[in-house]
Amino acid sequence: MSQLLRHFEIPSNYFPSVSVYERTDAKIRYWLNYRLPDGYRRRVPVGNDGPEARRRAKHKEKELAQGLFDLEDSRHAVGRLIEAEPSFSEAIEWYLSATAERKTPRTLENERHQLGKALGEFEKLGARGFADIDARMVEEFRAVTAAWRTRGELSVSSVNNCRRHAKRITKALAARGKILSDPLATLTFLPASASEQSRNVIIPPEDIEKLLSVDYGTLDIRYDLKSLIGFALQTGMRTGELLHLEWDDVDLENGLARVRTKPGCPTKHGLGWAPKWRKERIVPLTKEARCILGRMDRSRTTSGRAGKGGELHPARFIFPKREGKKKPVWTRLDHLTKGWGKVLEAAGLEAKGYLFRDLRTTTNTLLTEHLGFTHKEASEILGNSSEVNARHYTAVQIELAREKMQRLPTFAAGKPSLRIVSGGVEK
Template sequence: MSIRRKGNGYEVRVYVGRDPTTGRKLYASKYVSDQEAGGQEKAEKRAKRIEADLIRQVETNTYVPPAQKSLAEHLDEWLEKEAKPNTKPRTYPRYEELVRVHIKPSLGAIRLNKLTPAHVVTLLAEKRKEGLSSRTCLHIYRVLHRALEVAVQWGLVGRNVCDAVRAPRADDEAPVGLTAEEVEALLKAAEGERLYPLLLTAVHTGMRQGELLGLRWADVDLKTGVALVRQALEKPGRRPVFTTPKNRKPRVVPLSAQVVEALKKVQAEQALERVFYGKDYEDYDLVFCQPNGRPLDGLSLTRWHFKRLLKKAGLPESIRFHDLRHTFVSRALQAGANPRAVSEIVGHYDPGFTLKRYAHALPQDMREAVRRLELHLNHRAAPRSPEV
């Protein structure tokens, strides 16, 4: 252990052990410049604090030697060894894109152990100047945080510098659902087509697209009018991949009488298709599928078939399939449905999230009740609302 004057600063050296391969003595070293510390006296005090901290790390076996690899090298290794095996197939490409397009060009050349919170702050500020949304910046921050958390777990660095940086705050945009007239126009345009029961079920249940495309007959009880959502289509094709719903919890979804009748027709039509295709029918027990039983391709569904129906119905092409889910939640709340029940039906992790996200859809009588309570607590008479 030693602190010695070197140049215009102090060098700290602490013995940490021997190299297990060569037997050579290993030291942890740090340099504190007078200029950086704000003077020689302050530099000496900082050097002593650093020495004490290094000794503590060595004695508690928490010392991590400096990593020689760059951030770019670690990100590549993290993507291949950690992210790819442990994320859903549709999520990994987004991680890879954020790393390749946004993180590596700005920070990739920096050595992992030289990365500082200031680097992260600068990266996020640059991305905002480039016009990226606050939500995209939040995604960049989260991906970098996860990669650096693994670096800590692997013993490459002693801390995650992202912990010292405030995560970007994403602007919450109120979800936009379809009006009753727009729903009617869309369903009318889809009448007689294979997608009609799918769209009807989406509007009446708020299920996610992947959940609809992964729904099995074994999980649907048409007699009692309920469906058990416990799998979602992750990847279509000849070897489809199914996974758990987004929050990884199965849930029961009630089916309206209109949906039940539509699904009965689907069941009857599928029985005929099974006979027609015979041995070539690929039976995954799916409620919504291709004529040969194979899963529907969600990408083709949204990019082509759904857009075609929007055009046929005279609706804006900006409407997304996911907006049908927003439509269910918004209309259910406006109709006076219990927010907790709505939250459970659509699989939100917390009823509070539902209320916060869809506050704009709360029925007027609920807002009126709050207004009257406020006036009562302030000892003011509440004027009668005009009759409608």
């Protein structure tokens, strides 16, 4: 029996019955015997095992009752049946499968969340499927998502991202004939200024100093978040790059960190890690960045599971988390949200809503607006451009970049080594 099935809406008066037809004079002894909704009779060979033939007959009968037809069935029945629209959950899985080839596991996980959130809003509005989404419901969805921005719950960018995911999936479903028409073709986006298109929060030096002055020993955080914050400020690296950074990626003697593709690196999505756009780069390490790494334990054994519940793989993560008390082990750190929240609260900055990734934006601003980096130079260090590649670097360029980066603030001895003022840097 074919494993490729199509789902159709069946007539209310169709009650399938599948029997086993036995032919003693044929090479294949047992056949399934049933009629399709249009009355067409089918006989399908299923082998010479009687009990197995009867089991398959029951299974086929259940499939027909659910409107599931194999390819040969559908060739006869398609003229009399309407292919059923997928449910919201079925549509999400279809869309992710159809677009998986060009996406990373992390991207697919994020899209599953975003699509579920968007279509979940239509379920709250009473939609049981795509056929229920009419012009009135689209307007209600528009109003609900706009209210997120009005109440300050989400930014313009986040609201538009939710709408964008909803439009993508309905457009794809309509293009492939999965639904009759695109119900969200007229859905528009919230107008946004250039600054609202993406988050651009800069943490002032006095607030960074508060973050680093917290007594981390009292916060019950199972990883070295203080060193992680300091290193992030000195390098401008992305959160995922920091959490998957290993000692083999660092050359302390020459002051370099390599952001590179690592097929054997265990991640929460599986085995293998790659930087954004799969573009590698070299990050010059300042004296302060090297000091931070120099204080850390390089001999510590670390590991990580390849995927949720997957096999443990050895690794050399620089910023792992501790698990267990009596016999602690060090494993890959996947999330900073809780620890970062504890630090914000302890520093009295919870109301400001800083995110860990704002450290990267802060470093970018220091490089371009206060330390003399051109935007191209900063992009090469931070990996902001999709065109960046490690081949673009020369030893001279790296050293020149390091010299400029040496002026990044160290926030040592209770006071920042520089502060941002209008028009430049004040030491």
